[in-house]
Amino acid sequence: MVYKNISLSEDAYARLKAAKRDDESFSEVVLRLLGSNDDLSDLFGVIEMSDKERDELLKDIESVWGTWDN
Numbered sequence: 001m002v003y004k005n006i007s008l009s010e011d012a013y014a015r016l017k018a019a020k021r022d023d024e025s026f027s028e029v030v031l032r033l034l035g036s037n038d039d040l041s042d043l044f045g046v047i048e049m050s051d052k053e054r055d056e057l058l059k060d061i062e063s064v065w066g067t068w069d070n
Helices: 010-019 026-034 051-067
Strands: none
Touching (some): 010 026
């Protein structure tokens, strides 16, 4: 199994931890909360971030854009 590291704000982590059931991993709780739709566009506007956080996210995406295998 491949693992990826992600960064969360303290608030996001606290909310994810609160949603986590005793018998769940964090991966399982994320999958449960996302549901089976697999359409991430449903999440647009759900996650609030500052302009600085948005800029950092876009910078990180740009830096790895060409590294994915097709």
